[in-house]
Amino acid sequence: DSGVTQTPKHLITATGQRVTLRCSPRSGDLSVYWYQQSLDQGLQFLIQYYNGEERAKGNILERFSAQQFPDLHSELNLSSLELGDSALYFCASSVGTTPAGELFFGEGSRLTVL
Amino acid sequence: GDSVTQMEGPVTLSEEAFLTINCTYTATGYPSLFWYVQYPGEGLQLLLKATKADDKGSNKGFEATYRKETTSFHLEKGSVQVSDSAVYFCALSEAGAGSYQLTFGKGTKLSVIP
Numbered sequence: 001d002s003g004v005t006q007t008p009k010h011l012i013t014a015t016g017q018r019v020t021l022r023c024s025p026r027s028g029d030l031s032v033y034w035y036q037q038s039l040d041q042g043l044q045f046l047i048q049y050y051n052g053e054e055r056a057k058g059n060i061l062e063r064f065s066a067q068q069f070p071d072l073h074s075e076l077n078l079s080s081l082e083l084g085d086s087a088l089y090f091c092a093s094s095v096g097t098t099p100a101g102e103l104f105f106g107e108g109s110r111l112t113v114l
Numbered sequence: 115g116d117s118v119t120q121m122e123g124p125v126t127l128s129e130e131a132f133l134t135i136n137c138t139y140t141a142t143g144y145p146s147l148f149w150y151v152q153y154p155g156e157g158l159q160l161l162l163k164a165t166k167a168d169d170k171g172s173n174k175g176f177e178a179t180y181r182k183e184t185t186s187f188h189l190e191k192g193s194v195q196v197s198d199s200a201v202y203f204c205a206l207s208e209a210g211a212g213s214y215q216l217t218f219g220k221g222t223k224l225s226v227i228p
Contacts, residue, residue, distance in 0.1 A: 002157060033215070042220035043158075043203065056215050090157060103216060105150075105157030 003027065006091050006106035014114055018079040021109045025072055025093030031055070032074040033094075033103060034066055038087040049074055050097055081113045116141045120204045120219035127194055127226050135189040135222045137178075137204035145206040147171075147180050147187040148216065152201045161189075161202070194226045 003026035013019055025032050034046040036059075045058035049068035060066075063081075068074045078085060088110050092103040121136040139145065146165045150158040162171030167182035176191045187204060204219040 002159065004157070043218040045215045045217070048215060058215060092158075102160045102163070103158075105159065107155070107157045 002104040002106065004091060004093050004104050004106035006089075006109050008109055009107065010110045010112075012112045012114065013081060015081055015083060017081050017113075018077065019081065019111065021076040021078070021089050021091075021111075023074045023076070023091030023093075023106060025074070025091075026104050029093035029095055029104070030072065031094045031097055032068055032072070033092040034060075034074070034076050035090040035092065036087045037090060037108070043090075046076070048097075055097065078111070081111075083113050086111055086113045116145065116206060116208055116217045118204050118206055118217055118219035120202075120222055122220070122222065123201075124223040124225060127224070129196055129226055129228050130193045131226075133189070133191040133194045133198075133224070135202055135204075135224070137187045137189065137219060139185050139187065139204075139206050141185075141206055141208055143208055145208040147178070148205040148207070149176070149178055149187070149189050150203045150205060150218075152203065152221070154200070158203060194224070196226045196228055199224055199226045 005024040007022045030051045033048045036044045046060040048056040066076045088108045090108045092105045117140045148163045149161040151161045152158045162173040164171040164180035170179045178189045201221045201223045203221045205216045207216050
């Protein structure tokens with residue numbers, strides 16, 4: 001158990017809909033990262049928050065947004081969903097933002113868009 | 115930008131066989147290098163890491179050496195077990211603008227048969 005909690009574990013929805021994925025980081029970790037894992041693209045970094053502020057942005061679509069709340073949990077919002085958004089979405093956390101720091105991953109939220 | 119290339123799988127080995135999974139990287143500076151492992155139905159977890167050239171990371175019988183001259187970080191294990199069956203990801207991180215993000219390879223699926 002990494003200490004990172006993601007909900008829901010599985011989600012099935014239709015094209016055009018909006019969903020919210022939730023992540024609770026490990027106790028004491030200030031950074032939260034979101035990654036998308038798909039068969040064709042592999043693991044893609046989406047966005048990072050540190051202590052409530054956006055710190056880095058990767059290949060995140062404009063239809064996607066995220067935020068980190070004062071209690072440090074984070075939510076990833078996916079809107080106007082398309083079939084291609086079907087993927088496993090991972091949240092990870094770390095203590096800070098040092099280059100050699102370890103990331104702790106949750107078990108992921110599997111999104112299926114029909 | 116930064117990138118990681120690792121050998122494509124899947125790789126199938128018999129128990130007690132020798133394992134090598136190749137990984138090469140492209141980076142502008144001096145990244146830290148990692149191997150993460152993903153067991154079925156779980157999130158990624160750190161297997162080992164190396165933060166500078168010629169460092170050797172090791173854990174659970176796995177080893178990898180940071181080779182700057184060949185920009186490589188190949189994963190090796192002398193004798194694999196069935197319990198090593200998983201997907202292995204090579205990754206690098208490079209600090210920038212006060213944050214860092216992991217760039218992953220596409221993963222190599224290893225199956226070990228008794």
